[in-house]
Every structure is written in structure tokens, then in C-alpha cells.
Ligand code: NAI
């Protein structure tokens with residue numbers, strides 16, 4: 001038996017015990033929790049202390065087949081034909097059960113992702129807002145009656161697909177379940193959800209909390225690895241629509257796998273998002289927002305604002321405020337609500353660390369951070385200091401590629417055109433921040449930047465009603481808002497010839 005000698009470890013040992021006691025982290029199919037067909041398990045790690053959390057069923061093809069069968073039955077036996085109002089009632093009742101168990105879900109998410117407990121709560125509550133939004137918005141969906149001339153009549157309905165697959169990442173497990181599963185179920189589809197191998201626990205619990213509320217088989221969760229359960233969801237013949245959030249290479253792989261059956265995909269991939277500060281901005285507010293834009297969730301967000309493009313005339317002033325805000329952040333135990341916990345998994349911290357080394361090799365200068373924290377209590381976890389680069393050239397790899405960690409850089413520009421050119425000169429186009437007091441400049445920049453969401457004098461801000469998704473390699477399709485309902489339905493045009501009115 002390993003001895004836990006210090007407080008951080010002792011804290012986590014008892015939190016893991018509390019969060020997992022009596023719970024079976026199995027495969028949820030048809031309203032029941034099962035072992036995997038092969039009776040295999042894997043163990044996600046608590047990144048704050050590097051300790052295993054629980055045994056989780058390791059799903060593969062046979063388990064995805066069983067989940068698809070249950071989802072097919074549930075769709076045929078009524079979920080697909082139910083009125084949106086009744087479906088919405090069931091989703092809202094489930095959401096209320098999730099809200100009643102918010103503490104448990106937040107603790108699981110903190111343990112598996114490493115995010116501060118208050119952030120886990122906030123992220124999950126946002127996810128629940130999405131379930132409620134879709135449940136109501138689906139009630140307001142309408143078809144249309146296009147004009148087709150006097151001799152016929154036509155109407156257009158939107159129908160659900162049937163069984164749909166959701167492949168989730170680890171950075172916002174319940175929030176992204178809200179985005180994807182919420183839209184799928186509200187529009188009458190059933191779901192086979194594959195959570196990330198790093199963070200399956202809260203998602204499994206959420207599915208278990210649906211038991212007795214959602215009809216059996218409406219929501220099935222198959223935990224496992226990407227190249228096993230994930231690949232199986234992406235390629236399954238009877239899954240009619242796939243939604244994925246994660247890396248660009250895996251998104252491409254999912255799209256290839258789905259193409260065998262011409263299955264439509266929604267892909268929400270990465271970002272390398274610009275945060276543009278014009279000389280007339282409120283510099284202090286912009287600087288403080290910049291630190292949150294880059295460091296919320298440890299920079300492990302597709303919409304992190306990582307490229308700080310700052311006008312040369314205000315760069316020094318900006319840096320004063322911004323570096324203070326970065327250096328004020330506490331690193332430590334996410335259960336004690338440090339501003340910043342560990343990165344989510346060991347090899348991911350390695351990747352972030354390698355990008356920082358690469359940035360230095362490429363000739364950039366580190367203004368703050370740059371290494372693991374100098375604190376022996378944190379040695380077993382996957383912590384990394386918030387890191388800021390200066391002297392960055394827009395062509396450097398550190399300026400082009402998604403790091404997905406607490407790493408930002410500052411780059412100065414002198415003209416509007418130069419700012420826009422740098423902002424757009426990456427393969428991504430997900431989000432952007434624009435800071436200016438000039439309304440005309442704000443709208444001009446919003447029009448000129450190629451990204452799916454533009455935030456002016458604020459950063460982050462996606463709410464249930466606003467579509468979210470990327471230009472260029474940041475993705476295909478949109479989540480959130482009414483567009484998500486459109487993504488999860490297909491139109492059917494019905495044409496009826498009108499008889500000659502002679503009797
Ligand atoms: P990933 O893209 O490998 O994993 C995301 C999900 O896809 C997980 O559920 C995984 O099991 C699944 N998956 C992996 N291979 C698959 C396959 N062949 N077929 C079907 N599903 C598969 O991302 P990973 O490894 O967690 O992170 C790597 C990088 O990806 C990050 O450093 C970051 O740059 C980016 N990323 C972006 C996210 C976003 O929010 N857009 C979220 C997570 C990662």
C-alpha cells in the first residue's frame with residue numbers, strides 16, 4: 001500500500017474515495033450499466049497527483065454494436081415520434097436530476113480533468129443550460145411551405161436521423177455533452193456517446209442519472225479509447241450522424257471513417273485564436289481579459305485566445321497589466337480552488353513543455369513562466385506554469401500550431417491591415433477577440449477576421465442561443481443555437497399535385 005504523506009495526496013485520496021464509492025463506471029446501454037463484452041477495463045488518472053481514479057469498462061466494437069442496437073430500438077419504440085414537448089419534458093427532468101447531483105459531477109470532473117472545483121461547477125452548469133435550451137428550442141422548430149405554383153402544393157419538414165454518435169474530448173466533458181447530446185435528443189435522435197478516455201467518469205454518471213427518466217436506450221455511453229470505441233462509432237453502419245470535438249488529425253480520420261456510409265459529420269476542431277488590441281482600447285481591461293482568455297481551463301480550450309496581437313503604441317502598458325494578471329494566478333490543488341490545477345494528462349503536459357522548448361529554439365523570449373512549478377508538493381501531478389512569449393515571428397511553429405496549454409504570446413503590429421493579416425494567417429478560424437472603443441473599427445474587424453465567433457471588448461461568451469463552430473480547419477458545421485438543431489435533422493420536401501378542380 002502506497003503511503004500518502006502530504007496534504008495534497010491525502011486530499012485527493014479521500015476525494016477519489018468519496019467520488020467513486022459505490023459507483024460502477026461501466027458501459028451504459030439500454031438503461032443499465034454493464035461490463036464490456038471482453039470484460040476489460042482501463043484506469044483514468046487524477047492529474048493533480050498522478051494516481052488512478054477508478055476502473056472503467058473498456059468498450060470496443062461489440063459494445064458499440066450493443067449500444068447501437070439499444071438506441072435503434074429506443075428510436076423505433078417512440079423517442080423519434082414523441083412530440084418535442086414530451087421529449088423536452090423528459091430532458092428537463094433529467095437535467096434537474098443532474099443539477100441535484102452537481103456536487104458529485106463537479107468533483108468527478110475536477111478529479112479527471114484537473115480543473116478547479118468552482119470551474120467544474122460553472123462548466124457543468126453551463127452544459128445543463130444547453131440541455132434546457134435545446135429541450136425548449138426544439139418545441140419552436142417549424143417547417144415551411146415554399147411557393148411552388150398553382151398546380152401543386154409542397155411543405156418541408158425536418159426529421160431526425162435516428163441513431164447518432166457523439167465523440168467527446170476531455171476538456172469540458174459535461175458541457176460538451178450538453179452541446180451535442182442535448183441537440184441530438186431534443187430533435188428526436190437517440191445517442192451513442194463515446195467520452196474521452198481521460199475523462200469518462202462524469203459522463204457515465206450523467207447517463208446513469210438518466211435511468212428511469214429518459215426511456216431506456218435513448219442515451220447510451222460507451223467509454224473506451226479513440227482507436228477502439230471511438231473508431232467504431234465513427235464507422236458504424238447504423239449510426240446516421242456523427243459529431244466530434246477534438247484534434248484536427250482525428251477529425252480528419254473521423255470524417256474518412258464516416259465517409260464509407262456517407263454519414264454526415266459535425267467537426268469542432270482546434271483554434272489558434274487571435275486577441276487583437278487596438279490602440280484606442282481600454283488597455284487595462286483588455287490585459288486582464290487576455291489573461292483569462294489564455295489561461296481559463298489551463299488554456300485547454302479550442303477557443304483559448306492565445307495570440308495577443310497588440311498595437312505597438314500600447315504594448316508596454318498592456319504588458320504591465322497583463323503580466324501582473326498572469327503572475328497573480330495561483331497554481332496548485334484544484335480541490336482547493338487554485339486558479340490553475342494540472343494539465344489533464346502526462347503526455348499532454350509533455351507536449352506543452354516541448355512546445356515551450358521549441359519556442360525558445362525558434363528564437364522567442366520567455367517573459368514569464370516556462371517550466372514546471374518549483375514546488376515539491378506538485379511533483380507527482382502534471383502542472384505547468386503560465387508561460388508568455390515575446391519576440392515571436394508569425395511564421396514560427398509556436399505562433400501557428402495549437403499548444404492547448406497555458407501558453408500565450410504577444411506580437412506587436414502597427415497598422416490595421418497588418419493586424420488583420422496576422423490574425424487570419426493561420427490554418428484555423430474558430431474565435432477572435434477584438435478590443436477597441438471605436439464601434440466602426442470593431443464591426444470592420446469583425447467582418448475582416450475569418451472566424452466563427454468574434455468577441456468585442458470581452459472574451460468567451462458562447463451562450464445556448466449563439467452558434468459556435470469554425471472557419472477553415474477549425475471545423476465543419478455549427479453547434480449551439482438553432483443551427484445545432486438543423487445539424488441534427490434532415491429536411492424532407494413533400495410535393496402534392498393538385499387536381500384539376502372540375503367535378
Ligand atoms: P483527440 O482528438 O485524440 O481525442 C478526442 C476524442 O476523439 C477522444 O474521445 C478520443 O478517444 C477520440 N478519438 C481518438 N482517436 C479516434 C479515432 N481514430 N476515431 C474516433 N475517435 C477517436 O485529442 P487528444 O488526443 O485528447 O488531444 C490532442 C490535441 O487535440 C490537444 O492537444 C488539442 O490540441 C486538440 N484537442 C482539441 C479539443 C477541442 O476542444 N477542439 C479537445 C481535445 C483536444
Ligand code: MG
Nearest residue numbers: 226246247250
Ligand atoms: Mg489522441
